[in-house]
Amino acid sequence: MTPADPALAASLRGERAYHDLCRAALAAMIDGAQRHVVTGEDVSASGADAEVLGRRLRSLAKEMRELPEGPLFFGRLDFGRDARTAGDHAGQRYHVGRRRITEHPAAPPLVVDWRAPVSRAFYQASARDPQGVEVRRRFGWAPGSRGESADLTGLEDEHLGKEHLGKGRYGEERLGEGHLRDGGSEGSEGEPFQAPRARSRILASEIERPRVGPMRDIAATIQPDQDDLVRAGLAVSVCVQGAPGTGKTAVGLHRAAYLLYTHPQRLRRSGLLILGPNPTFLSYISQVLPALGETGVRQSTIGNEIAHELGIGIGIGIGTGTGPGEDDERAAVVKHDARMAEVLRRALYARVDPAAAGESGDLTVPDGSYHWRVPAHTLGRIVADVRAEEPPYAVGRERVRTRVVRYVQERAERRAGPRTNAWLQKVSRARPVGAYVDAVWPRARPQEVVAELLTDPAALAAAADGVLDADEQKALLWARPPRSWKSARWSAADLVLLDEVAGLIEHPAGYSHLVIDEAQDLSPMECRAIGRRAAFGSVTVLGDLAQGTTPWAAREWGELLAHLGKPEASVVPLTTGFRVPEAVVALANRVLARLDVAVPPGRSLRTDGELRIRRTDDVLHETVESVRRALTYEGSVGVITAGTDVVRVREALGAAGIEAADVDRLGARVTVLTAAVAKGLEYDHVVAVEPATIAEERGGGGGGRGLRRLYVVLTRAVSRLDVVHARPLPFE
Incomplete structure (x- = not known):
């Protein structure tokens, strides 16, 4: 059917009118929430009760006002009339969106929250198992829509009821085919994207849509295996081993949103924490939970979390010096080793006399x-x-x-x-x-205990006897000790030592749930620090062993989960990619084969991507030309280089009239960044500059770590990848 088909036009008019109704209802909900704040101030109750009520009302009103603008629903479920299969939903129709919308608290919802039990059928129902659903409808919205009803440009019905079997996966009618979010392009190479449960072009269009700026939510595109993980119970700890482009980060964030929806009281009391590898990554994912209606969730790195709780600043982390505030790699490796827990325990309790x-x-x-x-x-x-x-x-x-x-x-x-x-x-x-x-039994401060250990060879030797050898002890000692522990500049590795001692002195306040991303790079001591905060809660661990680039990166999940205190957590692999094109995954698999990790090769359901490997005698010129070509397409462009090449690549682009931002400026069209900070980020078009230099760069390390960093770089592209090189490629 064409976009001009009368049936499609009538359906679109009806859905646009319904969206107008929902938008008016949402405006009334926001206005009503604000009015409740005013009336709540005059509530007849004790002072404490009135204060609690006031806080809750103000929080609700603030959340409602801060909801991001956008379409109010992305799907619809039409249940059959047979109560034996549809149960209480027999004959009902539900629009599914990111937040519940109703005209009155007691009235049936106009839009059901994607996390509600009834919405699960939107993600799980299939022709083989319809779950009472006759028709699943997906809506196509114009890119960047702020929620104007006119932006509803297409829709697509998937018929699941028994009476439709034998008529094709969507039955005889397929409304809106070719009239999708991207304007209905039919000229992509290869066959259309094959979703696991349905051949849906609207679904493919949403997954493949170009992006600029922070990460988006995937509420409209969650796949069945992802949905199983998202809806795992609060008491369940799970580890997701996810190949690039499988959506593991999105799964973790959507699980957080699901738990906040399902257990609001408990999580309001004891909290939920999102831990990421660095501030850039946290900025990149920062808009996902607010888009799902969840604001105020703490997002941090484990280092910042420790520093915040201890009220201290940190130095520059792993560097080239040996004094306080910075560590050479040898010292950092020893500090992150699990054996340090015993050394610190001995040092603390040696004070008991x-x-x-x-x-x-x-x-x-x-x-x-x-x-x-x-x-x-x-x-x-x-x-x-x-x-x-x-x-x-x-x-x-x-x-x-x-x-x-x-x-x-x-x-x-x-x-x-x-x-x-x-x-x-x-x-x-x-x-x-x-x-x-x-x-x-004198009082003890973590800073005092650790500073004494790192400045006094005799104290260190006594605590480390039989645990660390002489060379390891020498690596730990500060070459230029501070005058006292109060003036020490603590390194990133020192923070885990301080937290270990703080945990021995007094157990930290815990969380009901923690989502831990890029977990493969956590050290045993970092895991212990996180585990103390999850002692009475559960965790969602997200990572990819193949992307481990720290000296202490995990080689298998069992040991890491044991350090977290969650050895019972199940490890669930996600190997099917939805974002990274097949050609890019195939290239990355060539690097993966050279890594000493037990990770199965990734695969992709996308055949529309593009890979270009450009050998040249002038890397800077070819890089500029690759960026020019990338700018003829929609979406973001990431130019990823070794750290030593960032300045000259940015200067070359500037001389060619191409403005290039650094990685901290989200939303820029062209970004130049080092391979060291690329992990977790995505760009529509990636230009990987001189892979051999990336693999050999200082900090890449031995044992395959340089190749792992290159593996990360090659898998940041979600549409097109250009590899520009003069030197031989390290994976050939």
């Missing part, structure tokens, strides 16, 4: 005119018993105090009967008791 009470060893506690004596052997037994229980350091300190007071209390009650709480507090605060506790 039962013999530090004084020459007599006995403790005399005043009680008015009377004095109680606690014998030295009793004090020693108290300290030894508490040490054996292995409580957090701060808890152990208070247990010593409590048991000393209890010893005195028992003797006082034998002499004069029960003691009051006021008496107990007086004894607990008595100066001799406090002095004794400070002497045998």
